[in-house]
Every structure is written in C-alpha cells, then in structure tokens.
Amino acid sequence: MAFVAALGLVSAGTPAFATDTTFVARQYHANGAVLVVAVQGDITWLNRSVTLNNVQIWVRQGYCGNVVFRGQSSSNPNIDTEFLPGPTYKDKWCGIFDSSWHTIGNITLDGSQIVGGIRTVLVAAREVDTDGDLVQQGGDYDGVR
Secondary structure (H helix, E strand, O other): OOOOOOOEEOOOOOOOEEOOOEEEEEEEEOOOOEEEEEEEEEEEEOOOOEEEEEEEEEEOEOOEEEEEEEEEOOOOOOOEEEEEOOOOOOOOEEEOOOOEEEEEEEEEEOOOOOOOOOOEEEEEEEEEOOOOOEEEEEEEEEEEO
C-alpha cells in the first residue's frame, strides 16, 4: 500500500487548513500492470469532520470495484465509515460493456462526537469479483489533517 500524507491546522467552526485539497486512490491488477479501479475527489476539512466532494469512481471494462471511506483519529481507527456504492462492502460498480466513471457526489464523515474529531481519512479503492467479494485492495489514499 502506498500512503500519502499532508499536515494542516485546525480552526474552530470553520474549514481547517490542510495541504491536501484533492485525493486519488488507485487499485491495480496483475502486479501493477492494469489499472482496474480509481477513486478521486476534493477534500474539505471541517472542525471535527471532513467532507469529500465531487467524488467519482472509475472501473475498467471487465472488472468490478467499490470504495471504502473511513474517518480516523489516533485513538479511534473507525470514527465513521462509508462503503460505496451501497451500505455494505459487497455492493459494487462493474465495467460491463466499457470502462466508465460513476459519480458518487459528496460524502461527509462525521467526527463531531469525538474529542479532536477526524484527523485522518482513508480512501481505499477495492477490486471485487461479481459477487462483491474482495479480490484485492491497495493504492489507498491516507490523508492527515
């Protein structure tokens, strides 16, 4: 897994300043030879939460994929998690007839209930089979506030 991190400052009640304003996570197949899933979007760091904006996922023709978004802190590795396209890790998008982009939109990970809030965001691009079972996961984006 490759990790990318950036440091920023937190302010009360307004968006926090962080170096990263965009993210990309990619999953490759065949020892890195074939890109099968890519996820991209913008990041807005809030006081204790984070919003991922304009999120899109690309899936190569003949493959299936999904994405996990997880808000974390140093004391809590799972403050808030979203599995997309559906409520479970088994849901998926597939490139049936061609490689295609799918618009997810905006996602807010809520850390308001945790002192200090969300400090890191994990975005995991996942290759899954047609039953939704994990084939492989990698190319994670791991952004630090």
